[in-house]
Amino acid sequence: MGKISLNQVTKSFGDVQVIPPLDLDINEGEFVVFVGPSGCGKSTLLRLIAGLEDTTSGHISINDQDATTLPPAKRGLAMVFQSYALYPHMSVRKNIAFPMRMAGVDEATQKAKIDAAAAALNLTDYLDRKPGQLSGGQRQRVAIGRAIVREPAAFLFDEPLSNLDAALRVGMRLEIMELHKKLETTMIYVTHDQVEAMTMADKIVVLQAGVIEQVGSPLELYHSPRNKFVAGFIGSPKMNLIEGPEAAKHDATTIGIRPEHLIVSKTEGAWKGRVGVAEHLGSDTFIHVHDTGLMDMMTVRITGDIEARHGDTIYLTPMEDQMHRFDARGLRIE
């Protein structure tokens, strides 16, 4: 079980309302990612679910039980923190055992569960070390192990990979996804990295200033962003948003076209521009195009390599069927 519902939940710090009334349903077994720019309230939302912050108003229910006023210890959730938050004075074994010790689990069961978690997370050789003697990746694994043995209704991850280097991040990302496939437990994952959100989530919740901008699967968000904010936030490189007469031609205030939905030519096309920086990744090439007269700088993504030098003239043609249209309020026009 791991069904979580938020009903008209708000949070204020003093006079500042950081979360206006918000509704959200998280289904059992889902991998939900809260994503948004820093300060959008995604961590606060997670802490409200965890019980580490009190709601100002509204209700939170876990498995159809009202949990609004339950202390964190009683909610049956486990959390993995950005800073790992391991107990520095305890060995890895004792760290992992701690939730079971608090729950009064007997020694034999504790040992069996610790061994199983350690084996699953490659920590068997480190059980007697202190957290200070481990690398960042190992520490994060201990934090995950501590969460697993609790057999929680849901796992809460608060930017768990931000303190790791890029290579380790990709590896840990996969490990967490595999863990989710194996345990089939609800997971709520907070990140500011939309790539993490896209690759990991069953369901993405895009937040801005405490407001849910859109909830949907990664591909729903990619193909039909509900508004300009989601359109610009999801996808890498960012969607090109064009305003003015070119948008008016399509009966919209703003039109959006993703870098990968522009056809590039050196001889002809709808829009003419000048090559700025070209980023060659081998598999892809990102070209920054200036002087199109449409927007400051347009980004184009081409599969494979292309000969493009600084200052070259370049022609772009948008794929009409992949174009997004937004009205004056920034909302999507179907």
Place this chain on the structure above:
Amino acid sequence: MARAITPQKKVMWTALAWAFGLLMFFPILWTFLTSFKTEAAAISDPPVWLFFDWTLENYAAVQERSNYPKALMNSIIIAVGSTLLGILIAVPAAWAMAFVPGRKTKDILLWMLSTKMLPAVGVLYPLVLLAKWLGVMDSRILLIVVLMLINLPIIVWMLYTYFREIPGEILEAARMDGAGLRSEIIYVLTPMALPGIASTVLLNIILAWNEAFWTILLTTVNAAPLTAFIASFSAPEGLFYAKLSAASMMAIAPILIMGWFSQKQLVRGLTFGAVK
């Protein structure tokens, strides 16, 4: 910061440091020497330094005339007892101030410290009346409570500064792991703050050990600690410097030895809050 330190300068500073050190230490040294002199040598003018007839008779006389073991025991019980009682109260208080501060937390901390500025004698009369009314005059429990109250602001302040260095996320992790408030404080906060708690305990044992106003005024026989023991040698038959010195040495020796062995913790304790 490559500032050239010439050997001459180094010698000068070293000599100066030693001079200051000896100056500070001189009263204790002088007391130490006097305690081995005869009463006549102790008051001789000009004073004698090292060349006198060394004698242990003062120590013997002090032992004979009064109950040193009892005073020592009282000092230990009162100093340790008041410190531990204070810690017991201050840990939850400092936890609340460090991890769930309210808008008035800073004010409360300063107000607590301000009570240390009150002259002790100002509350002597009400306190004596209260103690008499409760029938606890000249009892260890009275001194334990009084000294605990006197040192509580310092204990809370010290623990507060140590607790503030502990990341709140670790306590939140404990809460998520199913720990209630009590478990959180006992299994997570206290072990992590142990070095800080140790310095606090040491410093407060010393403060309680040396406290001479209340310990002398609120005791007569039963609960009299070493401070009262020393004081009893300054009166009433006139001044016996050598015996007074011997009594003083016996009173300060335990705490001096403890201080020597725990220097490192003490320095950390004394500079609390100064460096993060």
